[in-house]
Amino acid sequence: PEGPADIGYKALAVNISDIAAMGGSPKYYLVSIAVPSGWHAVDIEAMYEEMNKLATLYQMDLIGGDTVSANGPLVLTVTVIGEIEKGRTCLRSHAEPGDVVFVTGELGSSAAGLAFILGQAEMKDEKQSQYFIERHKRPLPRVEAGLLCSGYHHVALNDISDGLASELNEIAEASRVSIDIYKEMIPVHSDLHTLHTKWEEWVLFGGEDFELVGTISNDQWERFSQECSERHVPVYQIGRVTQQGQADVFYHNGQDRVLLEKKGYNHFK
Numbered sequence: 001p002e003g004p005a006d007i008g009y010k011a012l013a014v015n016i017s018d019i020a021a022m023g024g025s026p027k028y029y030l031v032s033i034a035v036p037s038g039w040h041a042v043d044i045e046a047m048y049e050e051m052n053k054l055a056t057l058y059q060m061d062l063i064g065g066d067t068v069s070a071n072g073p074l075v076l077t078v079t080v081i082g083e084i085e086k087g088r089t090c091l092r093s094h095a096e097p098g099d100v101v102f103v104t105g106e107l108g109s110s111a112a113g114l115a116f117i118l119g120q121a122e123m124k125d126e127k128q129s130q131y132f133i134e135r136h137k138r139p140l141p142r143v144e145a146g147l148l149c150s151g152y153h154h155v156a157l158n159d160i161s162d163g164l165a166s167e168l169n170e171i172a173e174a175s176r177v178s179i180d181i182y183k184e185m186i187p188v189h190s191d192l193h194t195l196h197t198k199w200e201e202w203v204l205f206g207g208e209d210f211e212l213v214g215t216i217s218n219d220q221w222e223r224f225s226q227e228c229s230e231r232h233v234p235v236y237q238i239g240r241v242t243q244q245g246q247a248d249v250f251y252h253n254g255q256d257r258v259l260l261e262k263k264g265y266n267h268f269k
Contacts, residue, residue, distance in 0.1 A: 008047035023150030111206025181239030
């Protein structure tokens with residue numbers, strides 16, 4: 001189970017990731033907490049301390065919020081405010097035929113970590129399982145990658161909260177394009193396939209990796225990937241935007257070309 005420090009970290013990290021997915025810089029955050037009666041001051045302090053460590057990394061200031069007691073479960077609301085230069089926003093509607101489709105890091109690892117936490121994957125190696133659990137509890141917002149994206153014309157961008165299939169479908173729908181991605185090009189941890197037969201579902205639909213997925217023109221791709229490499233920002237091509245009109249996402253698995261539905265985590269299930 002996640003402790004107060006883990007909860008504080010992730011609550012802020014996932015909101016910073018939303019700013020990164022627009023190509024922006026996070027600047028300020030607000031925190032409102034309804035604290036259950038069983039909690040102690042040390043728990044709340046641990047939560048705020050972990051948020052402060054992460055905020056310091058991105059030079060963010062806490063500018064307000066509220067703390068109250070509650071009879072029910074913990075309720076934590078975090079709002080992050082960011083900035084971006086006018087005209088440099090990375091919108092989902094920017095994808096065009098011929099664009100390269102890319103992601104900023106390995107996928108499926110967070111879903112694997114959740115499976116370990118829930119006892120749905122066998123713990124063969126404690127060090128290995130801890131790696132995946134950390135990927136679930138403490139995702140790293142890809143702020144620098146988003147800022148690099150904002151320096152290029154017409155980049156479409158999303159962060160992978162609800163799963164790769166869902167995020168790509170959002171880009172396809174907003175841009176009215178078809179997208180093709182390829183199994184062998186998607187970055188995954190080398191041990192992922194050994195953990196469970198559902199590992200591919202984790203990659204496509206698991207979500208909560210909080211990597212960025214986006215599209216960039218073919219002409220700009222080489223310069224963009226070189227710039228990412230120079231800044232030690234991971235980026236991997238996983239496919240192409242293929243045509244205008246029909247909003248579809250296809251997954252190539254060897255000889256098979258499968259339509260990927262817009263499914264993943266549903267906030268209102």
